[in-house]
Amino acid sequence: MSEVMAVGEKTPRIGFVSLGCPKALTDSELILTQLSAEGYQTSKTFEGADLVIVNTCGFIDDAVKESLDTIGEALAENGKVIVTGCLGAKAGEGGGNLVRQIHPSVLAVTGPHATQEVMDAVHANLPKPHDPFVDLVPAAGVKLTPKHYAYLKISEGCNHRCTFCIIPSMRGDLVSRPIGDVLKEAKALFEGGVKELLVISQDTSAYGVDLKYRTGFHDGRPVKTRMLELVQALGEMAEPFGAWVRLHYVYPYPSVDEVIPLMATGKVLPYLDVPFQHSHPDVLRRMKRPASGEKNLERIQRWREACPEIVIRSTFIAGFPGETEEEFEHLLEFMREARIDRAGCFAYSPVEGAAANELPGMVPAELREERRARFMAVAEEVSASKLRERVGATMQVLVDSAPALGRKGGVGRSYADAPEIDGTVRLLPPEKLSKQLKVGEFTKARIVGAEGHDLIAVPV
């Protein structure tokens, strides 16, 4: 099976041939996504491309021949060829690399699952273009996520300078995508069957700050480039598709309060991913965290009053330089009182180039790890008790997997579970024999138990 894929016609252009099995196709998708995210375009023809990548198969003799012939063809028609995939890992006579023995002029050869090596070879031979917007978002056609959920990146870079983070030095200051483009992409995703849209960025609450909240247009209507208006528009857009909108990386600024009523009325999921990192004001100041002066506990309590079903996910750092036992206990107390539904915690680890490395009072590694474990014990207690409270309730579940139409059950997620990072809802076989479960569709499910980070439920 072979396919020459095309994403567009702008330079620099890469010809891409994918040969072989579904695993090879997944590798191709990864490489194409990365190429697309970095602003490369793909060409339909070898001659129209600046470089060609051939993802090969080495399973049976016919496949080896087809791969070697394709490489030869690409070399003849284009001249600049990078080879990846199973054949790339195969030894030839005398133990050398088979591809290199037959086609010594190829630029680089890698084995399978080698996206980074392939990208390094591409960068070395065809420097990547600079386009901040293309850098942000893979073209909708080259998605790695299952078809029913998709990430919508609304901005790149960050105006903050948290002392443990080097993202701003790598990606620069905040660059918000124009709201018209963001909404157009969201619409295309919903129309393409996406049932859950995950809004991401480095700082979702800051969306539009760099553009001074400029008014843009979508479907001929003016819309401000600002988080509230964006969330409102996404919520309205999702409604006719019966789709979910989930917000990630939101900082607890007062402006976020305005989004909570949209959650309470079901326009967007009552789920907020807020990376608090710590609770003690002195630690937050040393971290130079955004919104570090805010009274986070009171803010969370107000959010919960306005929208009782809100689920809060967060990440924390234990053992940040200078963290005293008292400051750490403040964090544990915060965790108990705020009852963060989903919390992750990292033991502080110095990142090369981060300002925090220069702070006095580095906490010994064992103590950092010990605090992380103590934090997680509290977090797991909170999370488990919150999950137990759901037993007996009926929830809307988006089905992620359902072999044999769910006759033996499947796996899904409720509004409280973001894909990849939170728990799941393990679905038992449906009560009614006639009921089927389909991936990417919703089902109601009665919660019958909780285990670890997951719920167990019967589809009804």
Ligand code: SF4
């Ligand atoms: S950790 Fe801080 S500096 Fe880094 S991306 Fe997030 S807000 Fe910006």
